[in-house]
Amino acid sequence: MSRVVVTGRIPDAALEKLRAEHEVDAWTEADSIGRDELLSRVSGADAIVSLLTERIDPELLDAAGPQLKVVANVAVGYDNIDVPACTERDVVATNTPGVLTEATADIAFGLILMSTRRLGEGERLIRSGQAWKWGMFFLLGSGLQGKTLGIIGMGGIGQATARRAKAFGMEVVYQSRSEIDPSTAAELGARRVDLDELLAVSDVVSVHCPYGPATRHLIGAEQLAAMKDSAYLINTARGPIVDEAALAVALRDGTIAGAGLDVFENEPQVHPDLLDLENVALVPHLGSATIETRTAMATLAADNALAVLRGDEPPTPVR
Numbered sequence: 001m002s003r004v005v006v007t008g009r010i011p012d013a014a015l016e017k018l019r020a021e022h023e024v025d026a027w028t029e030a031d032s033i034g035r036d037e038l039l040s041r042v043s044g045a046d047a048i049v050s051l052l053t054e055r056i057d058p059e060l061l062d063a064a065g066p067q068l069k070v071v072a073n074v075a076v077g078y079d080n081i082d083v084p085a086c087t088e089r090d091v092v093a094t095n096t097p098g099v100l101t102e103a104t105a106d107i108a109f110g111l112i113l114m115s116t117r118r119l120g121e122g123e124r125l126i127r128s129g130q131a132w133k134w135g136m137f138f139l140l141g142s143g144l145q146g147k148t149l150g151i152i153g154m155g156g157i158g159q160a161t162a163r164r165a166k167a168f169g170m171e172v173v174y175q176s177r178s179e180i181d182p183s184t185a186a187e188l189g190a191r192r193v194d195l196d197e198l199l200a201v202s203d204v205v206s207v208h209c210p211y212g213p214a215t216r217h218l219i220g221a222e223q224l225a226a227m228k229d230s231a232y233l234i235n236t237a238r239g240p241i242v243d244e245a246a247l248a249v250a251l252r253d254g255t256i257a258g259a260g261l262d263v264f265e266n267e268p269q270v271h272p273d274l275l276d277l278e279n280v281a282l283v284p285h286l287g288s289a290t291i292e293t294r295t296a297m298a299t300l301a302a303d304n305a306l307a308v309l310r311g312d313e314p315p316t317p318v319r
């Protein structure tokens with residue numbers, strides 16, 4: 001029996017899988033685990049099942065000890081994990097790709113609709129108790145049919161968002177490190193372009209790339225200025241990919257028409273200037289937040305941890 005530390009609340013189905021084979025020490029409070037508590041709990045762990053809110057760095061890996069074999073993140077993004085530090089210590093890091101693709105694309109598309117059709121503004125207006133009535137020019141937004149969606153990062157979530165865009169009658173262009181499978185590109189009618197072209201031609205730009213040093217502030221003042229003034233920016237990937245202060249200025253000055261954000265640069269803080277703007281839809285990191293998806297993510301993370309503890313190749317290691 002090995003010792004598995006789970007750093008936050010996860011669905012029972014996954015906990016039960018872990019408990020069937022190992023001794024499990026799971027943090028079960030609604031509030032996230034404090035750093036000091038985490039550092040003391042991981043001591044002696046053979047496996048850590050981590051949430052994206054926990055920083056897995058050299059300090060934590062050393063606090064765990066040399067017997068640690070695996071860090072199984074319950075997230076597709078793993079910017080909270082220092083992967084080279086894991087590799088140096090022979091610790092396998094894993095993530096949960098695939099199982100949250102559709103749920104996250106749904107939220108990306110939800111934000112596209114919220115921002116282009118001004119749904120948040122409408123909701124706030126009704127709840128404010130102010131008088132309103134239907135009018136020819138009341139809360140007019142921007143339609144999607146025939147418009148162009150520019151996808152930055154055409155992995156699984158980018159492709160699933162493109163599929164939704166196609167159903168809404170949109171054209172799709174994308175920027176990605178690699179060309180996607182030609183049959184998928186043909187099915188989506190998606191054209192690969194460079195970032196400059198994508199920013200210039202898109203009516204909606206949606207960010208789906210991983211976060212790391214190469215993508216920090218990939219979208220800043222210069223890129224926002226390169227977008228159409230009628231365009232919208234959507235981010236469901238990671239907050240720091242977008243320079244939030246520059247975005248607030250661009251939204252206030254009319255450099256772009258609007259934005260929809262599920263992730264923030266200093267989560268859970270939101271840049272105060274964004275809170276005062278009507279033309280940005282703000283939701284609290286809900287990309288994968290469905291019962292089905294969170295259960296699938298936690299179960300996949302448990303399978304990853306169990307596989308490594310058995311001496312097998314885990315289903316979804318980070319490469």
Ligand SMILES: O=CC(=O)O
Pocket residue numbers: 052074075076077078100287288
């Ligand atoms: O943000 C959520 C994830 O990376 O899974």
